[in-house]
Amino acid sequence: MSGxxxxxxxxxxxxQxxxxxxxxExxxxxxxGEFVTLLGPSGCGKTTLLNLIAGFLEADAGEIFIGGKLVTQTPVWERDIGIVFQSYALFPHMDVARNVGYGLRARGVSRAEEAARVAEALAMVRxxxxxxxxxxxxxxxxxxxVALARALVIRPSLLLLDEPFSALDRNLRMEMQFELKEIQQKLGVTTIFVTHDQAEAMSMSDRxxxxxxxxxxxxxxxEGVYRRPAHRFVAGFIGDATVLRGRLKGMDGVSAGVEAGGLTFSVPAAPLEGTAPGAEVDVFLRPEHLQPAEGEAGLAGTVVSRAYLGDRAELLVQTEGAGRVMLRVPGLAALERWPAGAPIRMAVGSAEPVAFPAG
Ligand SMILES: Nc1ncnc2c1ncn2[C@@H]1O[C@H](COP(=O)(O)OP(=O)(O)O)[C@@H](O)[C@H]1O
Ligand SMILES: [Mg+2]
Structure with a gap:
């Protein structure tokens, strides 16, 4: 097969x-044209993987192809990639235009073309x-x-970014995220983006x-990593989840029935493959997996704290015997009906949680 x-x-x-x-492996x-993010906690190997793609590190095993071309042994400067690091790594003694044009001069592009392409790249990043x-x-x-313009000016077939916005404050970071995504889509440049910030990964990535x-x-x-996490690490790392210990009741090929905290949840069967009925499981509950219930039905608890978010609120609830869980309610109802200390009853919501063998 060719790549x-x-x-x-x-x-x-x-x-190694x-x-x-x-x-x-x-x-x-x-x-x-795809925007793929490498996401994980500090030390998980993101930069190592990016540096292998870039050619700053040599692989001990395996092969790397860029645009179908085998580059495992190809030096960095012949891989046709643009790179942006967390530290901007600009040349302090050169002005912005010369910084941006650096890669073009190194490639022997004429002065006139350098000027035109630098102007174009600077316009792109405003x-x-x-x-x-x-x-x-x-x-x-x-x-x-400037670092982004310098990476794009060579019209790379692959754009690599290693935590490029993590030194910026929150508002600026969000602005830069939107800007990068817009430029990336306009140019259609294939992008590998590294971050430890799951919200950043969720908002920018195709995958x-x-x-x-x-x-x-x-x-x-x-959506896939959020709604159908394949490992308990993924379920815990992406989004907010509280874990409810329960038991597997039974399963068919597609879904499984799980009992936890007196509630019965339907969950995907795949993560529980090989688990016997009756075995302990952990249900990863996100705020949308529970909803308030009327009357005496459902799981009982007391509101511990409340995060009011305007249109909605997230309640942290201490249950009777099933630990702490979160649920999402309309913002106005939270203010009036469920202040901290209020009793609450909860039922299974419309979205399906996932469960894994008890860890
Ligand atoms: N040159 C090196 N020599 C020895 N260990 C390294 C080297 N570079 C990275 N590591 C180790 O490899 C692991 C992955 O590092 P890294 O890829 O930088 O993680 P991340 O970018 O996800 O934070 C870490 O445990 C780190 O300490
Ligand atoms: Mg890193």
Whole structure:
């Protein structure tokens, strides 16, 4: 099989540092124009994987293809990639225009073409008026836009970004996320983005590779990793969840019945494959998996705290005998009916949670 239709393909790529395995065999296929995020906690191997793709590190095992071309042994500068790091890594003694044009000069592009392409790249990141400034005369957000322009000006077939916005404050970070996504879609450039921030990954990505301890655990759409987590690590890392200990009642090929806290949930069967009826399971409950119930039915509890979010509120509830759970209620009802300390009854909501064998 040829890999020509993949913008990026990793076939069993691994990396050791001494006896420590930083990356176990990674398999990944990225389509042209796709925005894929490597998401996981600090130390899980995201930067190692990105550096292998870039060519800053040499793989111990496996093969890497960019645009169908085998590049496992190809040096960084011949891989046709643009890279943006967390630290902007701009040349302090060059002005913005010369920083952005650096990669073009290194490739022997004519002065006239360099000027035209630098102007185009600076317009794209809305920094045309800053072309003559030095990096130290720019804010952090502006420096990161220069770094982005410098990566894009060479028209790379692959754009790699390693936690590019994590040094920026929250508002600026969100602005930069929107801007990057807009530019990425306009150019159609295949992008591999690294972050430890699940909200950032959810909002920007076509697909997310969730990583833990040197492994890609799941590669799926934002909706997929949120609604159908394939591992308990993924279920706990993405979104808010509280874990309710329960028992498996039975299952068919598709779904399983699970009893927890006196409630019966329908959950996907796949994560419980091989688990015997009667065995203990952990149900990962998100706020939308429960809803308030009327009368004496359902799971009883007391509101411990309330996060009012305007249109809705999230309640943290201490149950009688099933630990703490969260649920989402309309904001107005929360203010009037369920202040902290109020008794509440909860029933199974319309969305389906997932369960895993008890950990
Ligand atoms: N050059 C190196 N030598 C030894 N260990 C390393 C080296 N680079 C990274 N590691 C280790 O490999 C693991 C993964 O690191 P890294 O890929 O930087 O993680 P992340 O980017 O997800 O935070 C970490 O435990 C880190 O300490
Ligand atoms: Mg890193």
């Amino acid at each position: 020509t239709e993949d913008a990026l393909r990793l076939d069993g790529v691994g990396k 540092f001494g006896t420590f395995t930083a990356l176990h 990674a398999w990944l296929r990225v389509r042209p 920094l045309s008026s800053m072309a003559g400034r030095r990096p130290r005369q720019l804010s952090g957000g502006q420096q990161q836009r 997310i590779a969730v990583m833990s301890e040197g492994r890609i655990l799941q590669l799926d759409t934002p």
